Amino acid sequence: GAVVSQHPSWVICKSGTSVKIECRSLDFQATTMFWYRQFPKQSLMLMATSNEGSKATYEQGVEKDKFLINHASLTLSTLTVTSAHPEDSSFYICSAAQGFGEQYFGPGTRLTVT
Amino acid sequence: AQKVTQAQTEISVVEKEDVTLDCVYETRDTTYYLFWYKQPPSGELVFLIRRNSFDEQNEISGRYSWNFQKSTSSFNFTITASQVVDSAVYFCALIGGAAGNKLTFGGGTRVLVKP
Numbered sequence: 001g002a003v004v005s006q007h008p009s010w011v012i013c014k015s016g017t018s019v020k021i022e023c024r025s026l027d028f029q030a031t032t033m034f035w036y037r038q039f040p041k042q043s044l045m046l047m048a049t050s051n052e053g054s055k056a057t058y059e060q061g062v063e064k065d066k067f068l069i070n071h072a073s074l075t076l077s078t079l080t081v082t083s084a085h086p087e088d089s090s091f092y093i094c095s096a097a098q099g100f101g102e103q104y105f106g107p108g109t110r111l112t113v114t
Numbered sequence: 115a116q117k118v119t120q121a122q123t124e125i126s127v128v129e130k131e132d133v134t135l136d137c138v139y140e141t142r143d144t145t146y147y148l149f150w151y152k153q154p155p156s157g158e159l160v161f162l163i164r165r166n167s168f169d170e171q172n173e174i175s176g177r178y179s180w181n182f183q184k185s186t187s188s189f190n191f192t193i194t195a196s197q198v199v200d201s202a203v204y205f206c207a208l209i210g211g212a213a214g215n216k217l218t219f220g221g222g223t224r225v226l227v228k229p
Contacts, residue, residue, distance in 0.1 A: 043221045044217075091157055104161075107156075108159075
């Protein structure tokens with residue numbers, strides 16, 4: 001099956017700093033990538049959908065200026081959490097898809113903001 | 115709007131017992147896909163099955179089986195002879211045609227298999 005990687009797998013940062021998370025499709029070209037956030041003991045909530053070469057589409061309630069998404073190539077999307085606060089601490093998961101095909105999930109990035 | 119409901123938040127069983135996870139969905143699309151994923155403590159989602167709306171055949175894969183019933187909008191998942199390694203959170207999810215390929219997840223069911 002297709003492989004999606006995320007980097008870093010975990011990160012601790014101080015409040016007010018920015019953190020970048022990378023999502024890469026290793027063996028296929030992903031026209032669409034998705035970013036999810038999962039709080040402890042909760043389900044995955046879609047944050048945004050990004051298509052290569054165009055602006056991301058954010059779900060209602062997600063601040064686009066705080067969660068910057070860039071999908072610069074068919075194998076890489078990045079999520080930058082700007083001016084992070086403790087309430088942004090969460091598990092961030094990306095997935096990648098070819099067109100309307102199946103989504104392949106990355107292993108997730110655990111962000112802790114102190 | 116699409117919705118997936120997993121009414122059971124947590125199920126605890128003893129090893130070798132069978133466990134069935136319920137999933138009820140809502141969609142106005144005639145073409146849609148249903149999924150089950152396993153999320154072990156490590157956090158990585160593991161794909162288990164995809165079923166399209168035109169295929170109501172039940173499926174069995176080893177100790178796993180799925181029962182899809184369009185008449186009741188349900189897609190239930192059964193683990194037979196559960197093992198400790200089955201302990202995880204299981205998510206049911208839906209993609210409907212109108213939503214493109216955006217997945218709608220259910221709330222998840224935590225399964226705890228005790229030795």
